[in-house]
Amino acid sequence: MTRTHTTVIALVAVVALVMGLTVYKALNRPNQLDPARLLDAGIVQLPQSRELPALTLTNQDGQSQAVDALTGRWTLLFFGYTFCPDICPTTLAELRQLQGLLSEEDRQRLQVVMVTVDPARDTPEQLKQYLGFFDAGFRGLTGELDQIQALSGRVGIPFIPGNESLPNYTVDHSGNLALLGPDGRQQGFIRAPLKVQKLAEALPALLASQP
Template structure:
């Protein structure tokens, strides 16, 4: 084999290697976020996105919000209440911390939402005062108990309504978060307790897979 032929073969091998690496990179991007790493971070995606019910709630500014019309951003729904003694303030503080750990693009694309499981006490005004401690990007929703229960049951986060006749009553509820995609459909859950270090690594990949 001549020197020229050897050179041609070497160049051909290099070209094939470059093409192979490019194809591999494209395939890996197309696969999206690593499912095992998402699970390790507590992120559980549904096999298929799930529609949310067409209930209408009220935000902290007193404006109606149709849940089946939410779109344009990723949202993390947390079903809690402002008089909660432990889980709720801790979770909202963790969400505030998590937002600060995300890169700007992911942070801007993600909105935390507190859906009250205690509409008896959580008026829009109360939600606004309470969420002011966590940041202006936090949204609060309240409304009729039946509508809130319909939403909670539909997204797999049921709660037990409280006996509001009791003084200083509490509400039994979950600490899990509901992931709503930019198309307004439920994509999955984030399991409690939150692991902010791992979530900060995985959420940008999840959000970026549909940017």
């Protein structure tokens, strides 16, 4: 075998090794999006993103917030209310737990926003006090009932308003979350009940992606 043949064989072996390592890394990246894994965690991606309606609500600090301007970070949009006896405190506690399982980098890529389904009782002050109990930096939005219903209908998480004439009335609503991308468009849902551990494992890949 000549020196030239030996050199060619060596080069081929090196190229094959490099290609093999590249393929291995591509197939074993921990942050690679896996639709099956996302679905197993309760994350349902829409085949086509949805634009949010151009309406303005009021946040927990009394400031105006255009809902189609919730951009720059991934957003988990939850429709609940502060007088809720079960779904809301449970969901918010689970979301706080989820944040604790994520890295600091991933926490910075994600925000939780609760839109009240009970604006008659949930003033900005009430929202701020209630969300403060969870000590997790959650944001709140309130406003006119018809606007909130328009938003919930657009993202596919409707609710039935409570009968305000009754004392201690409740509101029939879902524990599902709307998933908004950094572009401010709805990218999907997270189904209730939340699978906190699986979400903590699946979300980083999504948070690192671009919608």
